[in-house]
Amino acid sequence: MIRQLLERNIIQALGNLGIETIGDAATFTVEHPEELSHGDYMTNVALVYARKAGMSPRALAEKIAGQLAQINHVKKVEIAGPGFINFFISREFFSQSVSDIISADKKFGHNELYSKSGVKKVIVEYTDPNPFKEFHIGHLMSNTIGESIARIIHVSGAEVKRACYQGDVGLHVAKAIWGYLQGTPGAHFGEYYVAGAAAYDESEEAKKEIIAINKKIYSKEDPKINEIYAKGREDSLNGFESMYKRLGTKFDYYFFESETAPIGAKLVEEGLNKGIFEKSEGAIVFKGDEDRGLHTRVFINSEGLPTYEAKELGLVKKKFETYHYDLSVVITGNEIRDYFRVLMDAVDKIFTDSHIKKIQHIPHGMLRLSTGKMSSRKGGIISGESLIEDTKKAIMEKVGTGDSAKKMSDTIAEEVAIGAIKYSILRQGSDEDIIYDVTKSVSLEGDSGPYLQYATVRAKSIREKAAAAGIVKKFNSYPDEASDIERVLYRFPEIVEYSARKCEPHYIATYLIVVSALFNNYYANNKIVAADDEFSPYRVALTHAFEIVMRNGLTLLGIPVPERM
């Protein structure tokens, strides 16, 4: 609200100077400078209006600053650089915000971005692993990003439902069952699938057998196949469920291709009659608008079976019938991007309800290895589980050696491993590929999840020490100068809102790193718990406020906070 206050005052000042702002294409901004030494807020107003005012930016800045009345919370106004006006906020504001953060506690960071814009119900689809195949690191990436976005949307004022869409029918299932029937050594269907997929490519005979199995899966005529199918599906889904538990996800809805396929096929049939789809070379296709760079896509293949596109259409309908959303968010790999644009075009033509069309696609990059694109069709995939286990092992080795008091429990190692992996995914823009380097993922220093967890746990332990020492936090006695950490903590809700607007968790991740670094620096330079220091109660309060921001921020990233480290 300080921002709005400043904007109003600046417009007023411009008015006093006879500079018209209404209906002007040029707009000024009020924002936080990149560097704290440049103040708490800054505006470029003088640079924007200099030409119009017929004077140099610095001269105009001086004039505007001269016209500004005394603004609440503003302690100092400076002109700097080419003509920026910098505002320094009063000390009382920061100590008040420390108190406000502690009062708000878990709710600090909540905002009304969605509720204000009338978006009250949001469904978020992510992860989408396929039964009978391995849950690999690509699913880990989708899950991490999706879970975080779901949480961010939730604290931004919407009811959120989590959905997972899974391919329980299709050739991949037949490949896995074939592998099982061959007596392929292995413990689960993910391994049988790899064997079946390899055989399908290499042997004509195996290919025929797999196609035959596929038909039996659909027709359900073979009791033995039915039994294996049921077992494999259940095993897979149970495996996924325990993975979701480890990762901290709980889905509200599960959708399956076996149920969306008939719905989609029916929609395409109806669309064919309306001229939305057309027949071509024995298949039913949707002609994408070439001018908009859209491709033509097959929805029903020449054998009369619905493709992924048709199933996805069925999914849209199924989702909306299950939960009347205001917005549907779909998180997938970015190789689907162009295809999704075609799908959206088809959705737009098929459905009439404007709500059902409110679909936002969030594509994410690939988790890449030096060996190239991951593919579960061949061997050489990295399972989500093995990545977690390897990371965990590396953490144990790093910390567990030496004196036994420092040895960590399995629970903590697990939390730190999950934090390390999730942070490495969420620290960058989600549309970018992540170059996964095994040795670097194991490094826990600096820009990492464990760094954030460590700073948080440290704050918690200091707070407990203060409580034991009988120091009660207070907000009325503090050093004259506000510390840097105080000057950024109150910005957290703005970061969350911005992150929600962009559907990009990495803004929160980056912010938490900055805040942690400032706190660690504060910790190194200030004795927080000190019985004979009059400022100690305030420092304890500040530490608590920091801990709250960290906890809330890490929660939005889906990163757990260990008891101790």
Place this chain on the structure above:
RNA sequence: GUUCCCGUAGUUCAAUGGAUAGAACAGGACUCUUCUAAGGUCUUGAUGUAGGUUCGAUUCCUACCGGGAACACCA
């Protein structure tokens, strides 16, 4: 070939059209008798090329160079 994404320190990533392009890792120099050294302090080092728009461009536009993806019956 067409369309879409992307080129930032040696490496992995940041930067709502703004000030001196930020971190981290790696390299160099310090720092535990003191609340957790998985920490802190100092230091070396970057916008693919050529134009354009702008008071101002890593950001927007055009061309080129380089990487990735999609492009009809897989998902």
